[in-house]
Amino acid sequence: MLLSILLQAAAGAGLAKLGAGIGAGLAAIGAGIGIGRIGGSAMEGIARQPESASDIRMNLIIASALIDAVSLFTVVVCGFIL
């Protein structure tokens, strides 16, 4: 009973939209941190071991593509809530 009242109040106050906005923001922050760390670590790795640059680049590309896909997925879910 109390839960349903709370849910109704939340729906009336537009908390779902607030949640979607916060979710999208968190996804963007997470993706930004992830890609930044990947890029930084890759540059460091290449500077330390230039002979393994090719392998590092390949892993960099795959990891950043994964982060990209996950963040897009999250943003789409948040877009549907709005």
Add this chain to the structure above:
Amino acid sequence: MKELRNKQLLIFTLVMLLAGWGVWWMMNSVFHVESFMGYPFIPVLFYLSGLVLVYVLFRVDKTNPRKLVNVYMLLKLIKMLVFGTTALIYLFAFKVNTKTFIVVFAFYYMLYLLFETYTFYSVEKQIKKQKA
């Protein structure tokens, strides 16, 4: 490298043609959703971005490993900026059905992401082959 570039371009053109027609057909015939205004603009934008990606990637000096990483990251940044800005402008300018637009745009984005990763992978493989 030139053959690989031409192969990539051919694959991308075919995939985008198929996707452009396929999504439009699915919206109209399968899901019975009204295809929104300016829909052809989305596949064209992604196709042009793919062309830029391929031409830039195959023109860059591949002997410098640091430069190659910089180019990868720069291309990713430009892609996000261009697509993010376009999606926002599109939503505000055309006042389209938001949910349909998000699904279609996300589909093309995923397709582009797949192509981009495959292109980077092919280039890396080719560089390794040339070194060996």
